[in-house]
Structure formats: C-alpha cells, structure tokens
Amino acid sequence: MVSTAPLKRLILRSVLRQVNPMVIRLLSVPDHMDLPEFHEVIRAVLGWDGDLGYIIRIHGQEFNSFRRKARSKMLRDLKLHRQEKFLYICDTLNMWEWDVRVIDIEDGVEGDEFPLCLGGRGAAPPEHCGGPTGYRLMLKRQSVLAQSCLDAPRKSWEVLRNILGEASGVLIKGGRSSGPCSQLDSA
Numbered sequence: 509m510v511s512t513a514p515l516k517r518l519i520l521r522s523v524l525r526q527v528n529p530m531v532i533r534l535l536s537v538p539d540h541m542d543l544p545e546f547h548e549v550i551r552a553v554l555g556w557d558g559d560l561g562y563i564i565r566i567h568g569q570e571f572n573s574f575r576r577k578a579r580s581k582m583l584r585d586l587k588l589h590r591q592e593k594f595l596y597i598c599d600t601l602n603m604w605e606w607d608v609r610v611i612d613i614e615d616g617v618e619g620d621e622f623p624l625c626l627g628g629r630g631a632a633p634p635e636h637c638g639g640p641t642g643y644r645l646m647l648k649r650q651s652v653l654a655q656s657c658l659d660a661p662r663k664s665w666e667v668l669r670n671i672l673g674e675a676s677g678v679l680i681k682g683g684r685s686s687g688p689c690s691q692l693d694s695a
Contacts, residue, residue, distance in 0.1 A: 515540070515616030518583060519626070522550070522596070524633075525605040526640035531630035537623040538616055539584040543571055546583060549623045550598055550606070556635040560601045566594035573600075588613070602639030 516539040524531035533553055537546065547562040561573040566586055573579065586594070588610045596606040633643040 513540075513584065515618065515620075516584070517614045517616045517620070518588060518610055519612040519614065521609045521611050522606045523609075524630075524640075525607060527630075527633060527643060529630050531628075531632060533628040534611070534626040535623060536614075536626055537583065538621050539588075539613075540582050540621075541623065542580065542582045544573065544579055546596075547573065547598065550596070553625050553628075554598075554632040554635070556599075556632070558599070558635055560599045563597040563600060564594060565597075566592075599635070599639075602636075602642070604633075604639060 517536050518539050520535045520537065522533045522535065533550075535549065535553065537549060541549070543562070543564060547559075551557070551559070563570060563572040564586075565571075566588075571581055588594075590610055590613060593607055593609045596608050598604045598606060634646075637643050637646050
C-alpha cells in the first residue's frame with residue numbers, strides 16, 4: 509500500500525532585491541511542484557521567456573538548474589515552514605535575486621494543481637536589461653532624458669545623442685538627425 513502525502517498549497521511572497529520601485533508577487537503554488545516548474549511559473553508571471561537557469565539557496569544548500577539531481581526536487585522536499593525565507597535567483601547571467609517568504613501553507617484540494625498569481629506590486633523589469641544594475645541605469649537614463657525634454661528641446665537632443673552615441677543607428681549629418689528624431693532638431 510502506497511501512502512501519498514496530503515496536498516498542500518504554499519502561499520509565497522516574492523520580492524525582487526536591489527530594484528526600486530519594488531517588485532512584489534504573491535503566488536499560490538502546490539507543494540508537489542518541482543523546482544524547474546517553479547522557475548517556469550516565476551518567469552511566466554514576469555512575462556519573461558528566456559531561460560538562463562536558476563539557483564535556489566535554502567538551509568545552507570544550493571539547488572540549481574545545472575545539476576541533474578536538483579531538477580527532480582520538489583518544493584515539498586525543501587521542508588518549508590510558515591514565515592521561512594529562501595533566496596531564488598532567476599537568470600543566472602543577470603542575477604535577478606528574489607527573497608521568497610512562505611506566507612502560509614494551506615490544505616490543497618484534489619485537482620487544484622495549478623499555480624496562481626494572487627497579486628503583486630510594481631512592473632516587472634525587462635528581462636534582458638542587464639540585471640538590477642542595468643535596470644537602475646536604464647531608469648536613470650529615462651529620467652534624465654525625460655527631464656531634459658522638459659527643460660529645452662535643443663538640450664534634449666544633445667542628451668539623446670550622448671545616450672545613444674554612434675552605435676544607435678541614428679544617422680547624424682552635421683549635427684542634425686534624419687529619421688524619427690529629426691523633430692528634436694527643429695525646435
């Protein structure tokens with residue numbers, strides 16, 4: 509006779525580290541979900557489609573997508589308790605670090621095996637912007653550009669040219685642009 513563990517659902521609060529404004533997601537996932545599936549759920553909630561691996565650090569252990577043994581682990585195997593935290597790193601190239609806390613553990617219902625996003629706060633950063641550092645630089649560039657556009661149109665073109673540089677593909681002839689940015693020169 510095979511005994512099966514009762515179905516449980518984990519209510520998880522995930523907070524993205526080193527990013528302002530804060531990015532928070534509240535998820536409900538079955539505890540029998542394996543780690544690669546958990547990784548897929550996080551990526552789907554964020555709207556990301558690339559897969560550069562994951563790392564989960566908990567109880568002094570590390571589980572990652574590069575070890576075959578870790579791929580068969582389930583969330584249940586991590587022996588999570590209420591209010592327990594673990595580190596989840598999504599995209600091992602850009603190192604998006606998430607603090608994941610178990611908010612609650614509820615009894616599951618047979619057939620209720622799908623993950624749910626219960627809520628959240630903050631827009632997800634673009635997937636391939638260079639991790640938290642690249643995201644901060646991107647937001648800084650956007651704010652500088654937005655502020656300079658309010659100050660003076662001519663100055664905004666200089667700021668845009670400095671940001672984009674020669675590699676942007678914008679054709680600049682004699683200090684003037686052609687294409688969609690040419691309106692900035694006419695002011």
